[in-house]
Amino acid sequence: MLKYFIIALLSFQSFSDCIHEFQKTAEEIQTLAKYQNVLFLNEDNQFINFHSGISLEKNRDYTIQVSHPKRLTESNKGYNDRYLEYYSYAHIQKFLSNQSSSLNNIGYSYKSIGKSVQGRNLYYVAPKKLSNKKKTILMFGRHHGDEGTANWIIEGFVRKFIKDANFREKYQLVLYPMVNPDGAENHSRYNARRRDLNRVWHSNPEKSYDEVKVIQKHFLSQAGKADIMLDMHGSFTEDFIYRVDRNFLSSDYYNMQQSFIDTLGALDPYQNGNFQISNGHKKMARIYFLKNFNINSLTHETPRDIRRNGSRSIEDLNQQGIALLETINKEVVVKK
């Protein structure tokens, strides 16, 4: 009985999400908190553990996030014995350092453009000189620290990008591969100030927070524009693309995204054309870039914890990155 009650409380959103986020009243939150670890969004934009000492006003809704039940019972100890290797902060450093001369050979470089709250590097990969003639692919990884598989996909994308001179004739890449290195290090969705970095992209960068503020200001002062934005995330259970509904911008925009999703689905058997419609949160990266830059802006989701049972390998994840590049190559992504 109780179980059904909780399911009813939570049933407004699908469980294949990258988090379960809800608007709930004080009463609902108090009930839910008896059975679940409820993360409650405070006035300082931090998701903190809800406890009985926090007093809530009646007759208003609050934003909460509730983790997947599995995440609460499993420890990170022995993670790599059970799942595909967790993509750590040390690993992005190693990958970029290994690619350094290849990047240099194609006129690219990587560097740190600022620091995370705990002092880790915020990396940036881009042409040494941006071109006005090429279309710009803007890519982000790890807004959410515990969604490590996204970075294996980005690695596949970057390696293919370095190899494919024809593709580079038409496209340039602007990549922020690990937006939330502290979260990655701490196996946490949130940054070190308990902020959800995919909810803090304010249209005025002065009002954005922490790592996103640094990256957003950097982007605006450097590339300043893009033709497609891909934000790489990790879901709980399945692969899919988040996109807005038909009325959000226009049916041309909807159809353009549908075409992209169909092409990707034909090249990536895991994505397989799956999508979820979500008009999101106005301070998500996807919605920020869609609204402020009017571009094809998508969130790419792949399960974050993949069992070591042979169903999918790191090479398969790399291949998913290649499929993304080939999709861009086949599609006119700037059409609106």
Ligand SMILES: [Zn+2]
């Ligand atoms: Zn995510």
